[in-house]
Amino acid sequence: MTKKKSKHPTLSEVAKKAGVGTTTVSRVINGGQRVDPQTLARVQKVIESLGYMPNQAARILKGDRTRSIGFVIPSIADPFFSSCAEAAQAIARAHDSLLIVLTTQNDAHAEVESVNVLLRHRADGFILAPGNSQSQVLRTLLKRVQVPVVTLDRPMEGMPIPAVVADNFAGARMATRHLIDHGYRRIACLTGEPTLYTLHERIKGYQKEIETAGLEMILDASIKDYRSAEYAVESVLAAPNPPDALLTLKNSTTIFVFEALQKLGISVPERVALLGYDDFELAATVRPSISVVQQPIEALGRTAAELLFSRMLDGAGAEKDRGKMVELHTRLIPRASCGCRPPQN
């Protein structure tokens, strides 16, 4: 109401009011090197009184980094990705950068749009969990991107983009092996959307181990919600030669299947054992407790962010990581549902 546009005070306003040049003010807000202590104090006082804050846009325009990175994931409500996000945000903060979260529901169009948004905002780099590594539009777009990119959880196969993933294949093999070691011989694998890289890899791991052991593969990839899980469990157990163990390949599937088993009154692990992929908060609390393959979720997010920053800071030397794939190890957490412990624990 006093000035013309009552907006934010500018650097030159500070300079004028402090009776110094803009250069000096600039120096002050950038660490105060090479400035007379007297002037420095005076300028700081003016900054204080005016409530001045440097305008990022102007700095960026001068060619600086934007100090922001993008984080493009299917959903932020998904505990897997929200934990990754928490870790990534911590790394971003440590590098004095902002994390811009964009969600895509695994939709290729949304992914392209998100990347475009980040490009316009001149994000310094971004982390991406692509729903489908085959999307041509996305691949084409990514080829033109000038800033560092790191994929998380799912690589863009055949592209020179570093990826941070869990060892899905090995994890599923280990899980299958564990069930075999328990003496189970008819091990069914339950999952959803095998188009996702992670699930695809896990299915391959299951398959590999089953074949190695000379057993029969029993695969049902139709699970998308509780309904389909209940249906799948009923059908598979009603078959002539029903499975004695169930391997579920992702968190929601495990939970749906567990709910179905419970609802149908099927005793675990007596009638059928259960081993899930992805740990979850109540896995150790439900009865029976659920054995799972645990992914290093937090480490995935952290590693992806660290890798991204290392590439960003490396300048052009980022070549060294091109197409590099970091595989983090998963662990098997044995609990009661696979038969490792009495059902009461």
Added chain:
Amino acid sequence: MTKKKSKHPTLSEVAKKAGVGTTTVSRVINGGQRVDPQTLARVQKVIESLGYMPNQAARILKGDRTRSIGFVIPSIADPFFSSCAEAAQAIARAHDSLLIVLTTQNDAHAEVESVNVLLRHRADGFILAPGNSQSQVLRTLLKRVQVPVVTLDRPMEGMPIPAVVADNFAGARMATRHLIDHGYRRIACLTGEPTLYTLHERIKGYQKEIETAGLEMILDASIKDYRSAEYAVESVLAAPNPPDALLTLKNSTTIFVFEALQKLGISVPERVALLGYDDFELAATVRPSISVVQQPIEALGRTAAELLFSRMLDGAGAEKDRGKMVELHTRLIPRASCGCRPPQN
């Protein structure tokens, strides 16, 4: 390797290559109004071939909005806040804006720093879930903020900032009433950090209803992890006149307490009933299923974001919402742990 700095192509480069003025290019990228179809096509072709993308920073510098909003929350791994974030991000996207997520672990210093970061970036507004509404630094800072702010889940008491919260007081009253109606007479309330607005309100609701019914208040606000939960459950049940019902006031507390009850082999609801605050994925699946007060989480995030945008778009007219407090209703989901259903369900 061809040009000097091999950076992003600029608008004037496009103009030059297309043989037009910068204004024309500007018009093209802003909808192409008042441009000859011929030229428009030509310019678009050049844009395409150069892979040109407008530089947001330059636009912002011209005085435009930054088309980004801040989202400052304690943690993004917390399912409550990540669901809010998902909803807020959807609204932001609908308004063609970015969501910048900042986490604070409820630390006042981190909150102030986060707000400062957003201010420097000239975010168009932000949503904030303050850990402690009393923090003087934060209050002072917020007073100087020029852009719209909306608090989420926890208001800044006594400040002219609109708040979107759940009806914590009413929710806890309703829960307590429900237990009383079941015939329980010794109802213990278990919780953590009563400094948080939400918990404080819920405790007051519990207290109010207990007093109204002429019962004795039994409060333990010491729960912060599984250890303390187990300890609290043991002590409270070992007392001379132990409770016949437990009311837990937040999601993690409910889960810790449930785990402790299970571990200690205490039958629910026979020996002691349990009613929790916040629904969670397996609440209906564990045995017994847990009755809870369910918060409209997604609506909280959505409403906060909508309110923020309405204030942002309102220009100065945003006065109308000053200090307004939107209270969203919670629901009681009766399951087995309070005695509403046989333990098997």
Added chain:
DNA sequence: CTGAAAGCGCTAACAT
């Protein structure tokens, strides 16, 4: 130690 001045990429008068 400090200041003047030249842009960074874009938009918006103001011309033509």
Added chain:
DNA sequence: ATGTTAGCGCTTTCAG
């Protein structure tokens, strides 16, 4: 319909 030009707020040579 389209070009010219003056900044937006800041950093950064280059001279004092």
